[in-house]
Amino acid sequence: MYVPPQFRIDDRDAIQTALRAARLANLVTCGTDGLMATPLPLLLDETEGAFGTLYGHVSRANPQWKTDASEAMAIFMGPDAYVTPSWYATKQETGKVVPTWNYIAVHAYGAIEFFDEADRLIDVVTRLTRLHEADRPEPWAVTDAPARFIEAQLRGIVGVRMPIARIDAKSKMSQNRNEADRVGVATGLAASERASDREVADLIPT
Template sequence: MYLPKHFSAPSDEALLALIHRYPFATLIASLPTGLEVNHLPLSLQAGRLCGHLARANPLWQHWQQNASAQVVMAVFHGPHAYVSPSWYPSKTQRGKGVPTWNYVVVHVQGQLRLIEEADWLREHLRVLTAQHEAEFEQPWQLEDAPADDIEQMMQVTVGISIEITQLTGKWKVSQNQPLENQQGVWQGLQASEASHARDLAAIVQAVNGLNGK
């Protein structure tokens, strides 16, 4: 990933917080047939990313034939939004400015292993469900489904565990702009009706230390 120093993530804590808040990942692996790309939720547990795949997935079929762990890349996207040059006061004053895109993203490289143990898979599904049901008034639990349905689902599912070997992030949130333009970007994003733009506005404000005016 192209990563100018001024766009580096603010801290390791910020990387982990983004993974927790935006757990839906793009998982990229290199197979003999070419790149294999999957999209799935991954939960961060004790320095590992945990998830599951359908046994019909070519990624599982490849790993089943290759017992050793192999390197994969998981990409987590945070909020992102178009940035209009009309938000830059400098554009009005000097006529200079071009559009861009602001975003935050985390790349996780690691060693993927398959996990066939039924107890591990059941606990993973329980934890994953609890994490995402927590915001609901009456959270659904794994035990709410008929036991035979859960057993049938588990038979066609396999667990995966990714041991993290490299963690990098990019916070492209107008750090390369003068203060007046940062303020303009923050205000422009904040005025948007799109929730992801407003979420990004909060990051622009925090990273660049902007006041609340």
Template sequence: MYIPKAFAVTDLDALHGLIEQTPLALLVSQGEQGLQASHLPLLLKPDEGEFGTLYGHFARANPQWRSLAAGAEVLLVFQGADAYISPSFYPAKAAHGKVVPTWNYQAVHAHGRAEVFEDRERLLALVSALSDRHEQRRERPWAVSDAPTDYIDSMLRAIVGFALPISRIEGSFKLSQNKDAANFQGVQQGLQQSERPTERQLAQAMAALPPDA
């Protein structure tokens, strides 16, 4: 990923934070059929390995898991909030007009090679943990154990799991850090007034930046 110095994020906690906030990742690998990509929910175990380990599963019918089993390198893309930045946000537009549109965003890329697994108990633990993570905020959370055992067994036979120790991780949080204070504040205020929740989320991320960012 091309990352200008002003937008580079190296703090592992910050990178893990965006991963945790991203419910669906893009997994890309190279296989016999060329480049393949799948959108998958993943589970991060931050304390496993140098940069953490990611867990997920494919539908068995999805041939991409075979490229992982063959040892292909994997790229995982975690896309956070993003927003179009209008030149009208900048006070500089009125001062001299030398401004153009851009796009702000947060993204993390993780790389590694995965271990594929198919045993029932490990798959059951994985899907249970994924379900618990996304059900926990519900008033009456659903659990895998709510479904009949024979039905769950049939579902487990239809998937293939993987564990991917992260070997390299990089992040780009493009939040107008390269602008002067007045234009930075103009962008932040413009996003705060947006009707899009993700754009207001990006304004909050700008507000959380350290003063010397």
């Protein structure tokens, strides 16, 4: 990913916050069968490695787990929004403006491992469930289902482990525009009916 200096996220905590906030990632591999990508939720274990380790699972019917690729990329997308030139003060001054897009994106790279040991799978499934059920008033737990049913479900999946070796993290939030233009973009997005636009509005430095 191309990351100009003004858009680069270098802070480890900020990067991990962006990873945790993106509820769905795209896991990309490239082996002798070519490129393959699978959208899936990934859990970040911050205690493993300098950048953390990603865990998830794919369907056993998904051929991606049989790839001979040694490295993978996980793509996490944060809030994003279209930016119209009409919001720029510069439009009124010179007219020399064009549309763009504001967004947060994190690309994580590392060696990929697929596994099917039952104890490891139940650990990943349990941790993912706890993560995404945490905000519910009555969280569902893996143990709410019959044990034999869960055992059968586990046979239908393959675990994914990817220790993160390097990261490209980008937050493009109009930092390259002057203050008046940034204020115009933030004001325009804040008035949008789209929740994602309003989320981006709060991230623009003004």
